[in-house]
Amino acid sequence: MSHTHITTAFDEELKYLTRRISEMGGLAEQMVADSVRALVNSDLALAQKVISDDTILDDAERQIGEKAIVTIAKRQPVASDLREIMGSIRIAADLERVGDLGKNTAKRVIAVAGSGVPRKLARGLEHLAELAAVQLKEVLDVYASRSPEKANSIRERDEEIDAIYTSLFRELLTYMMEDPRNITTCTHLLFCAKNIERIGDHATNIAETIYYMATGSQPEGERPKDDTTPSVGAGE
Amino acid sequence: MNIMSEAAVEKALDKKMSTVNFKMVGKDVSVYYGEKRALFDVNLNVRKNTVTALIGPSGCGKSTFLRTLNRMNDTIEGCRVVGKITLDTDDIYDPTVDVVELRARVGMVFQKPNPFPKSIYENIAYGPRIHGLARHKADMDEIVENSLQKAGLWNEVKDRLQEPGTGLSGGQQQRLCIARAVAVSPEVILMDEPCSALDPIATAKVEELIHELRSNFTIVIVTHSMQQAARVSQRTAMFHLGNLVEENETDKMFTNPDDQRTQDYIMGRFG
Numbered sequence: 213m214s215h216t217h218i219t220t221a222f223d224e225e226l227k228y229l230t231r232r233i234s235e236m237g238g239l240a241e242q243m244v245a246d247s248v249r250a251l252v253n254s255d256l257a258l259a260q261k262v263i264s265d266d267t268i269l270d271d272a273e274r275q276i277g278e279k280a281i282v283t284i285a286k287r288q289p290v291a292s293d294l295r296e297i298m299g300s301i302r303i304a305a306d307l308e309r310v311g312d313l314g315k316n317t318a319k320r321v322i323a324v325a326g327s328g329v330p331r332k333l334a335r336g337l338e339h340l341a342e343l344a345a346v347q348l349k350e351v352l353d354v355y356a357s358r359s360p361e362k363a364n365s366i367r368e369r370d371e372e373i374d375a376i377y378t379s380l381f382r383e384l385l386t387y388m389m390e391d392p393r394n395i396t397t398c399t400h401l402l403f404c405a406k407n408i409e410r411i412g413d414h415a416t417n418i419a420e421t422i423y424y425m426a427t428g429s430q431p432e433g434e435r436p437k438d439d440t441t442p443s444v445g446a447g448e
Numbered sequence: 449m450n451i452m453s454e455a456a457v458e459k460a461l462d463k464k465m466s467t468v469n470f471k472m473v474g475k476d477v478s479v480y481y482g483e484k485r486a487l488f489d490v491n492l493n494v495r496k497n498t499v500t501a502l503i504g505p506s507g508c509g510k511s512t513f514l515r516t517l518n519r520m521n522d523t524i525e526g527c528r529v530v531g532k533i534t535l536d537t538d539d540i541y542d543p544t545v546d547v548v549e550l551r552a553r554v555g556m557v558f559q560k561p562n563p564f565p566k567s568i569y570e571n572i573a574y575g576p577r578i579h580g581l582a583r584h585k586a587d588m589d590e591i592v593e594n595s596l597q598k599a600g601l602w603n604e605v606k607d608r609l610q611e612p613g614t615g616l617s618g619g620q621q622q623r624l625c626i627a628r629a630v631a632v633s634p635e636v637i638l639m640d641e642p643c644s645a646l647d648p649i650a651t652a653k654v655e656e657l658i659h660e661l662r663s664n665f666t667i668v669i670v671t672h673s674m675q676q677a678a679r680v681s682q683r684t685a686m687f688h689l690g691n692l693v694e695e696n697e698t699d700k701m702f703t704n705p706d707d708q709r710t711q712d713y714i715m716g717r718f719g
Contacts, residue, residue, distance in 0.1 A: 215712055215717035216717060217715070217716050217717050218716050218717065219716060222716070288674075288675055289715070290674065290678070290702045290703070290714050290715060291702060291703060291704060291705055291711055291714055291715055292704075292711065292715065293715050294703065295703070295704075427704075428703060428704030429704070
């Protein structure tokens with residue numbers, strides 16, 4: 213990225229993609245925070261806002277995709293230019309999914325609002341959401357700096373979210389076992405927790421994409437995983 | 449007929465190449481035009497049955513290097529080549545080398561199609577005749593047909609072999625020139641911007657031809673079109689200011705080149 217293109221219009225097209233990704237990132241971050249706040253406060257108006265914001269993200273992803281296609285067709289980009297454009301497409305898709313997950317959480321606010329969210333669980337969810345939001349915010353900062361080292365360090369931090377998700381999962385099971393009347397609420401909350409955990413995964417995806425954009429090679433080694441929920445309850 | 453899928457052909461070729469087989473080796477090659485030095489100690493090896501693309505900005509020395517491979521520089525007044533270039537094991541600058549014979553082994557196709565002002569048939573037959581490759585008319589007929597077949601031109605010209613080669617379209621003329629180069633059964637074919645005077649369809653046909661010729665010949669192509677280099681070659685060499693900057697697998701070169709200058713050049717950035 214050291215020099216500008218001889219064709220300045222090409223630079224403009226790349227800048228457009230970068231700017232739109234940043235905008236999407238900001239909105240996705242906001243939606244995640246709002247959806248969890250709406251959930252723990254049973255704030256239906258805020259939930260509705262999250263639901264309607266999702267269409268902005270959907271549109272942005274489509275526009276980024278279209279711009280990327282046109283740019284590839286016109287400029288036939290190579291090397292880091294090509295990686296840049298392919299990266300934009302992937303990151304836009306991840307951010308669009310983050311929006312969907314926020315929206316899904318927001319939709320559950322109505323179902324959960326009647327019974328309210330138990331204090332302890334609310335704290336767990338908020339903590340999980342905070343971590344996911346930090347992860348998302350940092351990955352967007354890395355997107356701006358294109359630092360492969362920082363991208364790698366974010367990738368390695370997804371473990372923490374997975375661990376908290378696993379403990380929330382156990383807690384929710386406990387609540388359900390204590391009193392079957394909790395099952396409806398707890399099932400919804402379980403999905404919400406899963407949504408947030410998935411947001412962390414998307415942030416990790418984005419970090420990996422940035423690493424590839426910056427270096428041209430895939431990050432090495434297995435992605436760290438600490439989500440042990442698939443085995444919870446299995447003969448414990 | 450032996451039918452092999454394209455993937456199978458690629459695999460077979462790759463297998464053949466797994467032990468790297470250099471057809472031509474350039475060692476510390478420098479070229480001077482009078483006082484001016486145009487190439488600086490270039491070390492570049494050309495792999496057998498591979499298309500090697502030479503890229504770089506104008507005046508970078510890529511055409512100069514190409515011309516050293518069959519001593520076309522000999523024809524330029526005041527041009528001096530230093531270093532060593534071998535074809536298989538033969539030093540091509542050895543004083544005992546017969547340059548005409550060398551150019552039969554290392555053929556060349558130029559930027560502008562340059563058919564002889566003769567019939568299509570004679571354009572092809574000329575080389576084999578002077579090299580004594582055909583004893584009888586039947587042999588010559590076979591060479592002409594084979595060469596035109598290989599150049600993908602046979603079906604288009606078989607009914608008018610006696611018409612002048614200059615009457616063909618630009619793309620056909622260039623394929624005629626490739627057929628002419630192929631007719632003397634060379635080992636290496638050098639191409640100096642073979643498509644720069646052709647329209648996109650003729651270009652695609654020549655590129656397809658290069659792809660097919662790869663199984664029988666070793667090809668070195670100079671091109672100003674990055675996309676062409678990316679499409680037709682397996683190896684790419686980047687020249688800059690008379691130096692070889694980077695030689696790499698084409699796939700690597702166009703996705704993640706090692707050298708910043710290559711990166712800037714192929715991406716069209718200010719260096």
